[in-house]
Amino acid sequence: QVQLQESGPGLVKPSETLSLTCTVSGGSISSYYWSWIRQPAGKGLEWIGRIYTSGSTNYNPSLKSRVTMSVDTSKNQFSLKLSSVTAADTAVYYCARASRKYGSGYYFDYWGQGTLVTVSS
Amino acid sequence: EIVLTQSPGTLSLSPGERATLSCRASQSVSSSYLAWYQQKPGQAPRLLIYGASSRATGIPDRFSGSGSGTDFTLTISRLEPEDFAVYYCQQYGSSPSFTFGPGTKVDIK
Numbered sequence: 450q451v452q453l454q455e456s457g458p459g460l461v462k463p464s465e466t467l468s469l470t471c472t473v474s475g476g477s478i479s480s481y482y483w484s485w486i487r488q489p490a491g492k493g494l495e496w497i498g499r500i501y502t503s504g505s506t507n508y509n510p511s512l513k514s515r516v517t518m519s520v521d522t523s524k525n526q527f528s529l530k531l532s533s534v535t536a537a538d539t540a541v542y543y544c545a546r547a548s549r550k551y552g553s554g555y556y557f558d559y560w561g562q563g564t565l566v567t568v569s570s
Numbered sequence: 571e572i573v574l575t576q577s578p579g580t581l582s583l584s585p586g587e588r589a590t591l592s593c594r595a596s597q598s599v600s601s602s603y604l605a606w607y608q609q610k611p612g613q614a615p616r617l618l619i620y621g622a623s624s625r626a627t628g629i630p631d632r633f634s635g636s637g638s639g640t641d642f643t644l645t646i647s648r649l650e651p652e653d654f655a656v657y658y659c660q661q662y663g664s665s666p667s668f669t670f671g672p673g674t675k676v677d678i679k
Contacts, residue, residue, distance in 0.1 A: 484668070494615065494658060496668040507666050510571075543614055547668075553621040554603030554662030560614035 451476040453544050453561035461538075461568050467531040471544030471561055478502055478525045482547040482555065485518065485529045487540040488563075495540075499547055500527055534568045541565050572596055572663050574671035582679040589646040591674045593637075593659035601638045603662040609673075610655045618657075619644065646676075654678050 457469035471483065485497040498508035500518040508516045512531070520527040531538060542564055545557040573596040583589055593604070601622040607615035617626040619635035622642055632647040646653055659671040 493672045494660075494670040496670070499666075499668075509667065510665075545614075549662075550621065550624070552602055553624070554600065554605075555666070555668070556605035556617060556620040556660065556662070557607075557615070558617050558620075558626065560616075563614050 451546065451559045453546065453559055455542060455544050455561045455564040457564065457566070459565055459567060461534055461566060462570050463535055463568055464533055467529070467534050467538060467542075467566055467568070469529045469542055469544075469564065469566070471527050471529075473525045473527075473546075478520070478522055478527065483520065483527045484545045484547050484557065486543045486545055486557070487538075488543070489540045497529065497531075497542075536568050539566065539568045571667070572599060572661055572669060574659055574661060574669055576657075576659060576671040576674045578674060579672075580675045580677060582677055583649055584679045585649050585651055587649050589644075589649055589653070589676055591644040591646075591657055591676070593642040593644070593671050595640045595642075595661060598639050599642075599661050599663075601642075604635075604637070604642050605660045605662075606635055606644045607658045607660065608653075608655045609658065615658060649676070 452474045461467045479502045482499045484499040500506045515532045517530040544561045546559040547555040548558045549555045575594045577592045604622040606619040609615040623635045656673045656675045
């Protein structure tokens with residue numbers, strides 16, 4: 450059973466960089482797309498971006514200028530950096546695996562439990 | 571960019587009743603590219619349906635998905651106590667990109 454676990458600081462100061470890591474266990478990180486998704490308290494889900502195990506990335510256009518994702522296949526981990534954060538970036542951040550069956554679009558079949566990141570001085 | 575709208579915002583029903591949730595896209599979506607998730611308080615979303623109508627592994631058959639074009643539906647045939655939650659639709663688009671609907675809350679009447 451694939452499991453994902455987010456880790457990183459729960460408090461980040463405004464204008465600084467948010468950094469999170471997702472560790473994948475119970476399966477290989479290879480040959481999948483891996484995503485970050487966030488959810489402000491009481492609100493809906495926002496896709497941040499995805500990375501393939503080759504390092505190829507796609508980002509949400511609304512966040513693209515501030516997002517960097519990377520992958521370390523030797524550690525079965527992938528990471529998120531979000532720069533110049535403000536209070537609007539306060540949210541629960543989830544990592545998730547994007548999969549698809551032949552002929553279907555991508556969907557998120559495995560999720561981490563989520564980690565709350567608060568932006569405050 | 572395709573925008574997803576879900577209705578109603580809140581659905582108040584009793585256990586045993588049928589729930590019908592709607593997801594409407596601002597432009598046509600390939601039915602293969604539409605998924606549904608369930609989220610309970612304090613938990614991550616759980617995949618229910620992918621490809622508009624295929625149930626994910628371990629999902630009970632009281633959950634079904636249908637639709638095409640711009641209109642998609644998630645139906646829960648008989649609500650169980652554990653089904654009261656928020657439900658999101660999600661589409662996978664070109665670019666590539668992922669967008670979610672705002673969610674429908676199913677609560678106990």
